[in-house]
Amino acid sequence: MTNAPLLDGRPCRIANLFCIGRNFVAHAAELGNTVEPEPLVFLKPTSALLLEGAPIVLPGYSGDVHHECELVVLIGKGGDHIAEADALSHVAGYGIGLDLTARDVQNEAKAKGHPWTKAKGFRGAACVSALVPAARVADPQALTFSLKVNGEMRQLGDTSLMLFGVARLIAELSERYGLSDGDLIYTGTPAGVAALRPGDTLELTLTGLVSARWEVAA
Template sequence: MAVVMLEGVEQQVSNIFCIGRNYAAHVAELGNQLEEEPLVFLKPTSSLTRSGRDIVLPAYSSDVHHECELVLLIGKGGSDIAVADALSHVAGVGIGLDLTARDVQSEAKQGGKPWTKAKGFRHAACVSDFVAASRLELAKPFHFSLQVNGATRQQGDTSLMLYPLAIIISYLSQTYGLTAGDLVYTGTPQGVAALHAGDVLHLQLDGVLSADWTVAA
């Protein structure tokens, strides 16, 4: 059973939704096109890895990239949630990594195949503990960052999202339906790069929380 921690209390994870291409600068750095609606993919719950545990990179890839993201924990599910009500469905806010086997993803895209092998391997969904949404102002922008071996690699500002948090929640509810315990990875800013054995990663969210991982040798 996959669980995350919300204010020190275990929460069972249902689905893991991820939003791709949600920052224009990241779309540009990978040479992709902007999407006319949120680009959604899923990760299995077996890919979840909480802060403090080692990241084991898949043997079948030689180019696994970090993608630092704001992560939402859904507290109240629903279908056809209105944008105006969407943020009230969030139970907690955290930070995480959507790890991507870029070489495997590129091959899959060229062949018109699914991305699951590139996005769903063990340790591919790293996530911090969660801060209760009731303690935060969800309508205001969040700032987050990733340092690798002490050097800043990524800095995010949710005001730059192509699809803001409320729109993402509403869209997911209309298209798939949301369930209590769902995690939503909301997209990564520019600065993605390859990870290597021994790398030490430090993620920070607005000074509210942080998370750390080390890539196993």
């Protein structure tokens, strides 16, 4: 199966890519954004998926592509109007990933009131690690994750600090859009985003569960 992340060693078919913006207060503050009263949702095409081992190719139309390290959730059982109390039973796996963002392009689009797709949906803009079964995660709001660039710590995440937790995100996405088997949810990034440069090495860790590594094409 092409471009299929592995769940417990087996490839899984991916449906939609839901991404959540401004889900950590410190990250919203570092970009001068307000915190929203409900999850800020955007989509990426599945062609943006990039698995470990493939190089990150920065788009030629941007000079300011930022890394955003995030907990990624795989939906195993889709549905509509999923109750928050039942939401975690719909999760098949968890992983770590990158929501890459062409910040200069995004800022220009925001100023014009245009969509962010060019800034968020380019090829390779949705990096994802191998996934671990949901049964290995007792509480998704008790996880830590990190990103090192060239050996230097850039981002540290604690899921207890999410404005909207995993169960709430699943409930709201299913209410508004419906969720499908194989959907991925990129749950938002903590503070510390910064520009990537050709030749950078990125090391991502979902503590105690999975790690992944990417290199930016020179």
